[in-house]
Amino acid sequence: MTMLSVRGITRRFGGLVAVSDVSFDVYEGTILAIIGPNGAGKSTAFNLLTGFDRPDAGTVEFEGLPLRGLKPHRITRRGIARTFQDAQLFDEMSVLDNVLVGTHVWTKTGFLGAALHLPGVSREERLAREQALHLLRLVSLEDLADSLAGDVPHGQRRLVEIARALATRPRLLLLDEPAAGLNSAETRQLADTLRRIRDTGVTIVIVEHDMGLVMEISDQVIVLNEGRKIAEGPPRIIQKDPAVIEAYLGGDDADA
Amino acid sequence: MIASAAIRRQGLRLAALACVVALVLSVLLPGDRYLVRIFTLVGVNLIMVTGLSLLFGYAGQISMGHAAFFGLGAYTSGVLTKGGMPWVLALGAGVAVAAVVGLLLAMPSLRLKGHYLAMATLGFGEIVLFVFGEFESVTGGSNGLRQIPAAQVGSYAFDTPVAKYLLIWSVAFLVLIMASNLVRKRPGRALRAIHGSERGAQACGIDTRRVKVQVFTLSAALAGLAGVLYAHYVGFISPSTFSVSLSLVLVTMVALGGMGSLPGAVIGTVLLTLLPYADAILPGLSRETVAFLQDWETDIHGMVLILVMLFMPHGLAGLVRSIGTRLFAKRVRPALSRAGDTR
Numbered sequence: 001m002t003m004l005s006v007r008g009i010t011r012r013f014g015g016l017v018a019v020s021d022v023s024f025d026v027y028e029g030t031i032l033a034i035i036g037p038n039g040a041g042k043s044t045a046f047n048l049l050t051g052f053d054r055p056d057a058g059t060v061e062f063e064g065l066p067l068r069g070l071k072p073h074r075i076t077r078r079g080i081a082r083t084f085q086d087a088q089l090f091d092e093m094s095v096l097d098n099v100l101v102g103t104h105v106w107t108k109t110g111f112l113g114a115a116l117h118l119p120g121v122s123r124e125e126r127l128a129r130e131q132a133l134h135l136l137r138l139v140s141l142e143d144l145a146d147s148l149a150g151d152v153p154h155g156q157r158r159l160v161e162i163a164r165a166l167a168t169r170p171r172l173l174l175l176d177e178p179a180a181g182l183n184s185a186e187t188r189q190l191a192d193t194l195r196r197i198r199d200t201g202v203t204i205v206i207v208e209h210d211m212g213l214v215m216e217i218s219d220q221v222i223v224l225n226e227g228r229k230i231a232e233g234p235p236r237i238i239q240k241d242p243a244v245i246e247a248y249l250g251g252d253d254a255d256a
Numbered sequence: 257m258i259a260s261a262a263i264r265r266q267g268l269r270l271a272a273l274a275c276v277v278a279l280v281l282s283v284l285l286p287g288d289r290y291l292v293r294i295f296t297l298v299g300v301n302l303i304m305v306t307g308l309s310l311l312f313g314y315a316g317q318i319s320m321g322h323a324a325f326f327g328l329g330a331y332t333s334g335v336l337t338k339g340g341m342p343w344v345l346a347l348g349a350g351v352a353v354a355a356v357v358g359l360l361l362a363m364p365s366l367r368l369k370g371h372y373l374a375m376a377t378l379g380f381g382e383i384v385l386f387v388f389g390e391f392e393s394v395t396g397g398s399n400g401l402r403q404i405p406a407a408q409v410g411s412y413a414f415d416t417p418v419a420k421y422l423l424i425w426s427v428a429f430l431v432l433i434m435a436s437n438l439v440r441k442r443p444g445r446a447l448r449a450i451h452g453s454e455r456g457a458q459a460c461g462i463d464t465r466r467v468k469v470q471v472f473t474l475s476a477a478l479a480g481l482a483g484v485l486y487a488h489y490v491g492f493i494s495p496s497t498f499s500v501s502l503s504l505v506l507v508t509m510v511a512l513g514g515m516g517s518l519p520g521a522v523i524g525t526v527l528l529t530l531l532p533y534a535d536a537i538l539p540g541l542s543r544e545t546v547a548f549l550q551d552w553e554t555d556i557h558g559m560v561l562i563l564v565m566l567f568m569p570h571g572l573a574g575l576v577r578s579i580g581t582r583l584f585a586k587r588v589r590p591a592l593s594r595a596g597d598t599r
């Protein structure tokens with residue numbers, strides 16, 4: 001079943017067309033990878049899907065409802081969570097508190113309730129904590145729960161962000177280069193974690209440069225180049241697509 | 257492990273609270289009026305700084321106009337009680353006026369960030385000060401508002417220094433306890449998240465604009481509350497009390513204590529409120545020193561603010577924390593390396 005349907009989204013920055021008439025569908029329960037050389041428009045596309053940026057043209061529908069004009073926090077509340085390429089953690093808060101912020105979507109305690117310690121506040125707090133600790137275990141970071149997020153090593157920062165995104169109880173999870181900064185063992189563990197997340201019923205869209213990871217976990221791949229979608233299909237086929245090979249070898253970014 | 261840490265924190269919190277209560281009561285023991293007066297002012301400032309700490313220390317949104325909300329509370333309640341309104345109602349009105357004006361200011365200006373927000377709130381403070389000075393028929397102009405009656409609940413009037421002191425500190429305690437409940441729960445995390453990364457907070461489903469407006473309004477209301485208590489404590493108010501230099505002191509108190517720390521804000525408030533009255537606490541101090549502290553008060557505050565921002569970005573609370581971390585470093589590091597080994 002189609003969960004997210006993207007039709008003709010376009011975003012211009014002055015003369016540059018960062019995302020150009022891109023369409024694709026995300027099917028429930030699958031992992032979709034978006035790949036492409038640096039500057040292809042992948043992160044811009046994520047911003048267009050999550051309300052951090054507005055498309056100049058095109059539409060996005062999530063579970064049959066348009067997302068047009070919704071602010072980021074509304075989109076999160078609709079069930080789409082995301083991470084950022086430059087992990088947007090709350091550095092002065094503990095790792096556990098970072099994940100707890102993700103539970104804000106489904107918890108209710110307001111200023112007055114918290115200040116007066118109204119009944120139910122403690123119960124909700126306990127529930128949120130249990131959930132947050134559970135998610136930290138899922139990404140194997142439970143030992144860092146009390147550390148300051150700012151002290152967490154680079155690669156693990158993205159795992160904290162994934163746990164935080166999951167704490168919003170999303171149905172669709174968008175990850176922008178989660179494997180950047182991880183070594184190969186950590187990347188393998190990430191692949192496991194992502195599959196486990198998928199198995200709990202969360203659909204995943206991942207932007208990733210690590211082809212090994214993409215080949216291993218994705219059900220479908222779309223390839224962007226200079227803002228345009230140049231290929232789409234299962235990973236095995238994409239790997240051999242001449243247009244894709246050309247895009248990667250033709251540019252300056254042969255490393256990907 | 258986390259549960260026991262929580263219990264330890266709770267215990268610490270109670271101990272700290274008990275210490276403050278004991279200290280506050282001990283001020284009354286010597287029967288020294290000067291001392292009581294100074295510590296009454298500490299209580300008033302504490303109410304304001306608690307609000308500013310939520311706004312600035314936790315949410316990272318500066319206000320350089322908080323003295324204006326203090327003034328709005330003071331003038332509203334002063335004028336109304338002089339017109340015959342019971343104090344309890346005037347108290348509500350003073351808080352409400354400060355809150356509503358805070359809300360109206362917050363809605364447009366919290367779109368601004370950093371320097372621009374500072375400038376907007378500074379300008380607002382100047383405008384309110386101008387109104388206090390120019391609306392002579394209501395505010396008494398630069399001569400001020402005289403003979404404001406003491407706070408009165410039913411037939412009981414808080415008309416002795418000790419009664420006023422206890423009233424103000426009771427309110428300060430309530431405010432402090434509610435604020436410390438708030439910061440450790442969901443709303444407090446939202447405030448700190450906004451400070452840490454607005455995009456990150458939005459991605460967590462937080463309506464950052466709304467939360468910022470809420471906390472600004474709350475902190476304006478608390479400044480208004482302090483203003484009401486102040487007006488009925490001193491009995492006389494004039495525009496000069498509510499100038500920008502007071503706003504600057506309040507910001508300095510939060511920064512000196514440490515951003516995002518309520519105990520820090522308390523310590524910052526106590527230190528800087530006592531500064532010009534150092535002779536009351538340290539009897540050996542020479543007259544010249546005291547005169548110097550009083551003459552240069554505003555300049556000292558400015559210097560403190562600059563020094564803190566340059567060399568102590570986490571304030572006194574951060575200093576204490578980093579000393580603590582160094583002492584307990586052995587305990588923290590194994591936990592980190594263990595997490596690294598498992599992958």
Ligand SMILES: Nc1ncnc2c1ncn2[C@@H]1O[C@H](COP(=O)(O)OP(=O)(O)OP(=O)(O)O)[C@@H](O)[C@H]1O
Pocket residue numbers: 013016018036037038039040041042043044045085
């Ligand atoms: N806010 C902006 N203003 C102007 N240009 C922008 C802006 N954001 C992105 N761009 C440009 O749009 C293009 C696409 O950028 P984007 O960040 O989406 O690429 P990407 O595919 O995520 O690349 P990378 O793999 O390096 O992360 C780039 O040329 C970039 O410089």
Ligand SMILES: [Mg+2]
Pocket residue numbers: 042043044085
């Ligand atoms: Mg990118």
